Amino acid sequence: MLTLSILGFLAERPMHAYELRRVISDLIGHSRPVSDGALYPAINRLRAAGHLERQAEPGDGAPTRQVLRITDSGRAELLRRLSEPKASEITDSSSYFTLLAFLSQLPEPEQQAAVLRRRLDFLTRPASFFSRSGEPARIKDVEDRYRRGMLITARAANRAERAWLEETLHELTTETSTRT
The missing domain is CATH 1.10.287 (Helix Hairpins)
Structure with a gap:
């Protein structure tokens, strides 16, 4: 569900990893805490698969920020996951509610x-x-x-x-x- 959350939120808008962790925690943190030890490896796996890209953006009077964006491949993966959920993503309430949070992405x-x-x-x-x-x-x-x-x-x-x-x-x- 972490992967789905990452792709889903980045499909809505680009954001840096700290902000991404916050919005994911707001969604699923009550049932599954989101640690840096889980988030950053998941982001790296998605980048390696070509689903995300990271771009440097200048900060307003602050150091350059690394902003994550979903790629066309990532959007296709998101739509696949949403349209073909695993049985456990339908039967487990926490997983299902994460799926439901992004279901409007299906066109x-x-x-x-x-x-x-x-x-x-x-x-x-x-x-x-x-x-x-x-x-x-x-x-x-x-x-x-x-x-x-x-x-x-x-x-x-x-x-x-x-x-x-x-x-x-x-x-x-x-x-x-x-x-x-």
Whole structure:
């Protein structure tokens, strides 16, 4: 998700590594801290692959700054990652939300809808904490108040996300049909 975040933010605008680390931390730092030890090797790998370039820009009364820019190859890689997410990027909430943060970069509503449909399909499958023999646990059968709280919270979040996905898919379908 670090690679996707780097490409996604640099597709929005060029920035220096310090600023890039800050915006990535704002997005994913709550679940996965972004250290220099992870960020700079990822930037170097993307530069070596031709997805990023670094250019020196004069600072305003300060030393020259190294600004990172996405290349055409990097933009193509970003679009590939967004349109063909791995299964784990759909099922893991933190990964999915990072993907969602940049989904508007996909140019076609149909592409965006395809990703959202995958997430909706995942959310509509029966699943639960504390399932028995593949059957979701019933809230009333969970005696521990904290485990019951986990179920109540997870199910409420699932309902809310499914409602948003259905609404957004309807909007994307409407946009697509009015364009043709």
